[in-house]
Amino acid sequence: MLYNRLFVFGPMLMLAVFIGGCASTASLPEPIAQDDPMPTGTLAEVDLLPDYLQQLDADLAGIDDHQLDSILVARHGRLVYERYFNGYAADTPHDLRSATKSITSLLVGMAIDDGAILNVDQPMMSHLRDAYPEVDDKGDIQLRHLLTMASGLDCSDRDPDSRGQEDRMYRQRDWVGYFLSLETVAPPGLQPDYCTGGVVALGRVISEATGQQVDAYAQQKLFAPLGIRNLRWARFDDDSQIDTGGHLLLTPRALVKIGQLVLQQGQWQGESLLSPAWINEATTPQVTLDNTPYGYLWWLHEVDYGVQPVRIIAARGNGGQTLFIAPQFDLVAVTTASYYNDPQAAVVDRIFFNAILPSVPELQAAAQRTAPTGIE
Template identity: 35%
Template sequence: MKRTCLLLLFLLSLFSGYSQQKFKITYEQLKEYEGIYEYQNNTTLQIAASPKDTILYAIINESKYALKPSEKDIFLNMSKEKITFLRNNTAVITGYTSDGKTFNLINKKVNFPKEMWYPRLNSKDFKYVYQQPKKDLDGLVTELIDNTTLDKALLNKMMQKIVDGTYPNVHSVLIIKDGKLVFEEYFYEYNKTKLHEMRSATKSLVSALTGIAIDKGLIKDANETVLSFFPEYTLKNLTEDKRQITIKNLLTNQSGLDCDLSNPKSEGNETTMNYSEDWVKFTLDLPMVDVPGGRGMYCSGNPITLGKIVEKATKMTLPDFAKETLFKDIGIKNFKWNFKPDASSAETFCQIYLTPRDMAKFGLLYLNKGVWNDKQVISKEWVKESLTKHSVVQGVNYGYLWWIKYLEVNGTKYYGKAAQGNGGQKIYIWEDQNMVTVITGGNYNSQSPSDEIIQKYILPAFKK
């Protein structure tokens, strides 16, 4: 019996080893799949093989999504859906299938720079040497970190951890202390002039533009009802509660609509909305599951609807209104923002792209209570309301499209206000420390190390 069990274990180990080896693919084999392919909504994506971790990636609008090998020519995306590559009768890759749809290979000739795979090209011999951020013509004042209370030794360790891959896919880290940029580092192919997607951190910008529209008298106040801005819609599931939804309810994610990212059964599923022809109508058509001002539910349809309200009130596109007000006042000149809430934005999510330095300026504006260069860009009252708890969303205190949270370091709680988005995009305001931290990253649909980096290497300096 014992001999039989040993034999069985041996055979199982052989089978297990065979199974693991069966789907193991080399970098050279992965390169066979590289190319530019068709994608949804008449867009394209790139397939790239990483020489660093020997993983195949789908690149959509610069965001990388890992594809794990399952069997020959079949990979699983992050939702564990099958991506099957197709070959012709000469065994050449011609396209792929996903969710029952076929997408063709457009161009096999692609070139991916080595920088996109490594935090620093000299990572094996990396030794960090701090340099004061360079002064630019963007309105930011720079300063040596030595003149602050920040711990340069801790930041050295942070840099080492990012470069050695302990914290993967971190694209930038910036620190403003006492109004001055004292730390600025970029990784992979990113630099201070390259625009970076903000994902849901865009919501906090929509909040700011709403406040500016109210400050200018273009919107009466946050208590105006939402439906009054959309008389052209004949809505489904229309109730008296729905008629009472206000701008404030959108800002605090308390619309009461059946739209909750954390609930897979919610009718306001973000993926479904993304491929609808009118995101605002899709949102306002949803049934009510709570009263306005009730339970906080994370719903991307709320700020999208809010953005459309600002457009209607200002008679300008949201990007143009931003350009003529907020961005003009704080010196943001380089940005990309296609705010079209319909199926054409299914892969870009109506998000804005900014440089990390400009993200830091936005955070500094709020830290300074809406003032930039002695000008009140956003009213002090709006900034205060925005950064005050009005609801609880996903277990976290929530203001006007700002997260109100704390990070704990050795038993001490540090309270911050955050604009944040998928992938590790973080703009933190630390009022007690008179500091702004910005981290951008590429950990899409996966755990981001951004908060841990701040907890371990930036905030501990204030414990001393």
């Protein structure tokens, strides 16, 4: 089938890329509460072709030891494909890792909409000065620099020798204070470098600006309107602060809702939760990070299937936690997986770009002719 020949590894793709043991069901998070359901439907009702997804089902059914935990697809606001593996179920929250960062971007936009934050050009320290009066010489770092990973501080999660590398930060009590203590190595905005510490600092900015803990603000402004209650934030600083850089527990269905909110330009069931202006700005390329266009904590891709360029907005977390949004086709897909620190996590991209997206009829003819370009 066409699905097979689109993959680099050929018809035996799944056997080539899926190795390793299953996740232990004993370690899975227990459901915390019950989320509101979202509309469901069939592939035919939303005009998605079944061939690729049926082949994906067949391939996965023959493998006992892959580390995919869920695959979900929604189109036109309806959930039409939903699979769980390795003991996970619809109500099992999953650690989103750094996909949490994209949710933090939405919260910054909401705080701007509320007037608690003026704009992204505000200096970071204008909100953090009272909490950290001892910090010097950081006044030129703006909120936009934190949103684009371009603070200029010695903070690179990709470099184990960087003082701000996330594992070093996690060993501290107050991660925000530790981030603010880092030395400046480049002018802000000049040199983007993947840095979780800056996104954690954004969480403290939201808290100081709104006068609420981030979890309470997020529940009020984002999660409650979406009917999301089955969640848990990670904490640090003796549980007094919220980790907005990663480790939010959320169900894959809830992450589909987040994608749908972005797709709908901040609208949900007739209510405006977030301004379209913020959605557009946050999902417009601002910098290049890891050789990929990057907005305000959102990854941005463009792939060419031979018919038209397809724009993709993505939230990504270590291990295969991914939210894909294809605005042109009114489509959202979510994967969760346990390929932590494993290059095999890239299989979620192949599943999306070579199985889910070509299920859109507009791309079927092009998929028969050639594999898409622009995918690494």
